[in-house]
Amino acid sequence: MQHTPQMRLTTQRQIILEELAKVTSHPTANEVYDMVRKRLPRIGLGTVYRNLELMSETGLILKLEVGGTQKRFDATIAPHYHIRCLHCGKVDDIDIPVQIDINKTAAEISHYQVLGHHIEFAGVCSECSAKGVDETVN
Amino acid sequence: MQHTPQMRLTTQRQIILEELAKVTSHPTANEVYDMVRKRLPRIGLGTVYRNLELMSETGLILKLEVGGTQKRFDATIAPHYHIRCLHCGKVDDIDIPVQIDINKTAAEISHYQVLGHHIEFAGVCSECSAKGVDETVN
DNA sequence: GGCTGAAGTGGGAATTATTCCTGTTGACTA
DNA sequence: TAGTCAACAGGAATAATTCCCACTTCAGCC
Secondary structure: OOOOOOOOOOHHHHHHHHHHHHOOOOOEHHHHHHHHHOOOOOOOHHHHHHHHHHHHHOOOOEEEOOOOOOOEEEOOOOOOEEEEEOOOOOEEEEOOOOOOHHHHHHHHHOOOEEEEEEEEEEEEOHHHHHOOOOOOOO | OOOOOOOOOOHHHHHHHHHHHHOOOOOEHHHHHHHHHHHOOOOOHHHHHHHHHHHHHOOOOEEEOOOOOOOEEEOOOOOOEEEEEOOOOOEEEEOOOOOOHHHHHHHHHOOOEEEEEEEEEEEEOHHHHHOOOOOOOO
């Protein structure tokens, strides 16, 4: 388990990666499954999960564990923050400068070995506001 | 359905709240269930879920949707940030000053109506480091 | 070009966390 | 004490994810 395993570039992996790179949204595993299935109708959901997990482990993609019930995936691996719409649930990137220095502060304050951080904003996206959705969330 | 429902202070609710207030950790619904069951053996898991949800809606407690697969709950409702151990999964509070101003920045940059934000640090807690756990997470 | 073993796949079963449903309980009011 | 209704317990249902296993594919060797 300690040596780097062979990771083959299969058609499935290639297409999953391509489809993920196509979108700027942060699809859930199921959404990736749907996108990939258009090109590869016989792919299994398990394969999508397995490969998204694998690719996030090797650092090829990012796995987002943001609020909501599902994990989301991101082909952009440079550190950045996210904003989530409380109404439709979509997650966008937000271009706020990443504050690396607060990791140091956090390490000093806590007794943790700090490896990173993530900021998630919550709000209502313009589409939902336009629809006149009440901002008080149930 | 449109008038505010009466919220009774039942024994179950009282004990859930008490048990949650007792701990500084951020228990999952199941952990709350276990704690409460010691005092109220016949309580149902559904009741715990229903009431945690209800209390978080009314603002009595905080529902944390941090990384990991489960929701966690917190009796401390003042805004604060969290740090999660990547090895044992526990979530601690971290006493870093809350940066309210970045909400404004976020609102300017994004097209969202920004309602709030949360920072989650990831790292390895002192217990896990002491156990000599490797910091590279699988 | 065919053989072989490891890596990968598909599809369904299993697991985990959570929510929903239904009949029952118990607190309050009249 | 009877009526009413929010809340309850327990189990079923759902949703997301992971696991399992027999079959397929591919890289390297003959």
